[in-house]
Amino acid sequence: MITWNNLDTIPAYQELLKVAPVELAEAMTGEKGAERVRKYSVPMAAGLSCNYAAKQVDDKILEVLAKLAEETQLAGKFEALYNGEVINTGEKRMVLHHLTRGQLGEAVVADGVDKRSFYVQQQEKIAELANKVHSGEITNAAGEKFTTVVQIGIGGSDLGPRAMYLALENWAKVNHTFKMEARFISNVDPDDAAAVLNTIDVARSLFVLVSKSGTTLETLTNESFVKDALKKAGLEPSRHMIAVTSETSPLAQSDEYLAAFFMDDYIGGRFSSTSGVGGAVLSLAFGPEVFARFLEGAAEEDKLARNRDMYANPAMLDALIGVYERNVLGYQNTAVLPYSQALSRFPAHLQQLDMESNGKSVNRFGEPVDYVTGPVIFGEPGTNGQHSFYQLLHQGTDIIPLQFVGFRDSQMGTDVVIQESTSQQKLCANVAAQIVAFACGKADDNRNKNFEGGRPSSIVIGEQLTPEALGALLSHFENKVMFQGFVWNINSFDQEGVQLGKVLAKKVLAHDTDGALKAYSDLLNI
Known part of the structure; x- marks a missing residue:
């Protein structure tokens, strides 16, 4: 039987305090x-x-x-x-990122769905899209191949996938698996999006919008920034954008995207590099086979952790x-x-x-x-x-x-x-x-x-x-x-600690402030 006790009540910890360093x-x-x-x-x-x-x-x-x-x-x-036990007590959720790279134990069913099968299905759909992009079956309106993939996301939708892309970029070039250059837009600072858009050919770029909820302020703001750039270039945004989101988000069934791939609340953003969050951009950049090898390494290490x-x-x-x-x-x-x-x-x-x-x-x-x-x-x-x-x-x-x-x-x-x-x-x-x-x-x-x-x-x-x-x-x-x-x-x-600032930022933008919050808003000319 599993029990949850504070560290300072554990006998071995008390013993550890007495051992000579x-x-x-x-x-x-x-x-x-x-x-x-x-x-x-x-x-x-x-x-x-x-x-x-x-x-x-x-x-x-x-x-x-x-x-x-x-x-x-x-x-x-x-x-x-x-x-599949509910380990995330704060949000009353299971924790399933290990399932994106392999089945370690019993089949886990949630919301009436076998979750391992669900994650594999999403990986297969991403691989199918990536292969069609690489072969030229999916192109821009002019029939030209896409040469750049740009991920739009923040936090775990940026840091992990960006780190993984940079880690394998040169390896892929030497091993002839490099397919598309990847760029990343994360910060709501307009200079971030502008700097990327000014250095790519938007007509030959495919944008991956990553937001589990479909409501992330920074991500949706940057999406609008990108769509505006596409329209100014005379391009139809829906032919240049795919979404990685949850099945219940506003993005899931939208016709504004070339395709949508799904994740769920059982995978936190910082643990999502082996899900569709990392899978889409890495499969497009290097090919689905390289992403599969990445998953294989993670799965083997997970087995050791058992x-x-x-x-x-x-x-x-x-x-x-x-x-x-x-x-x-x-x-x-x-x-x-x-x-x-x-x-x-x-x-x-x-x-x-x-x-x-x-x-x-x-x-x-x-x-x-x-x-x-x-x-x-x-x-x-x-x-x-x-x-x-x-x-x-x-x-x-x-x-x-x-x-x-x-x-x-x-x-x-x-x-x-x-x-x-x-x-x-x-x-x-x-x-x-x-x-x-x-x-x-x-x-x-x-x-x-x-x-x-x-x-x-x-x-x-x-x-x-x-x-x-x-x-x-x-x-x-x-x-x-x-x-x-x-x-x-x-x-x-x-990660409740990241929420308060988001709530207050929305109050600032709605001009619903007083005290120090209003004073700082005035100082920054908001």
């Missing part, structure tokens, strides 16, 4: 460090692995974390989730170490540092995924919790970040745990030897050096040049960033966030 600089020095690197690693899907040698854990701490996993019933709660053995479950292990860092060691932030330019927007996606999910101060029953929950997430690609905020990471007053991502080979295979090493070798050398530098530091009598060390990190590493590897990477972090929410006894699947 690891002196990381000492543990990672010399042969001891080499032995940790060989020992503390767990395989992931798609040839990836997660090495956590430079985390502040040892066998005793891991043993207690394994107890914590059992006492908080992490495996059982995940099983309940993928078998493992009841923490040591063979990379997402669960990563999550529990993160809880230890947050609730025992008191670290407030986590930096995500991919040493791959293709993952340039991946930290931004993970920022929403983590902070919108676990930025909660009440438990699943609406009761305040007496412990900290989700950390602040930020990051940039290496080596750019090294010349930006790494100064604070190395010598600042706060210790910030680090999550590196790295690949042994580049995506494009274009490289040169400079000073006896390639650019890719230099990139990999930098990530290896940073892990050890953060962990071990460097003593110096000049305090300004002294590095204390003791700065923990982990690294997810693979051969190359392929569609399968990207899917596995996405699944890993989605499941990590889920497991941490379970440990903290919070609901990771609603």
Whole structure:
């Protein structure tokens, strides 16, 4: 039987508070460090692995974390989730994004529909449309092929799909699967839409409008912006637009779209990259086969997340170490540092995924919790970040745990030897050096040049960033966030915190304001 209890009532957590912490600089020095690197690693899907040698854990701490996993019933709660129990208590909904890439347990029926079959059906419809666009069966009014796809959406309808597109763009070009350039419009700031529209051929562009409710203010405003541009170019908007929405939204049966593909309320925006939200733009950009490979990688990683053995479950292990860092060691932030330019927007996606999910101060029953929950997430690609905020990471007053991502080979295979090493070798050398530098530091009598060390990190590493590897990477972090929410006894699947600002913005636009809200409205000439 599944029970939901606050973290501070769990015996293993109380035990964890009493375990002596690891002196990381000492543990990672010399042969001891080499032995940790060989020992503390767990395989992931798609040839990836997660090495956590430079985390502040040892066998005793891991043993207690394994107890914590059992006492908080992490495996059982995940099983309940993928078998269709109502895990999103705030909105009284199931949580079904795993079903977009595979059936992990029992058939899940909702609203009289087998949901796995429903998601597969939508993927097949998207693939059919994408193939017709690529073959020239679907064209613009002049009979010309579409060359650009533009996604219009915000939040999870932008951050995830944009990050995934950028991650695979160069891989697709090298592997001859690149079909259409993708662009993205998200911000209601008119400069965002104008900048995109001014750099594309609108006559040969297909626009994907993504709004689950069909009422998102920013998205509908940008849709109007785009339709206006199409009309000014003498084009019929309905021949240039498709919708990804829910079956009950105002967009679902509209004749203003070339086609409509459906999602539902059981998939939150930040978890929607493997649904039609990401499926439409990625299938159009790279072909349905590449999107299918992306889903395959995510599905394989999801299967690992079912493992009841923490040591063979990379997402669960990563999550529990993160809880230890947050609730025992008191670290407030986590930096995500991919040493791959293709993952340039991946930290931004993970920022929403983590902070919108676990930025909660009440438990699943609406009761305040007496412990900290989700950390602040930020990051940039290496080596750019090294010349930006790494100064604070190395010598600042706060210790910030680090999550590196790295690949042994580049995506494009274009490289040169400079000073006896390639650019890719230099990139990999930098990530290896940073892990050890953060962990071990460097003593110096000049305090300004002294590095204390003791700065923990982990690294997810693979051969190359392929569609399968990207899917596995996405699944890993989605499941990590889920497991941490379970440990903290919070609901990771609603986002009430984003609603208040939307409500007040509508009051401003309706000129229904007083007090400070009116004063700020006047200040901004609204």
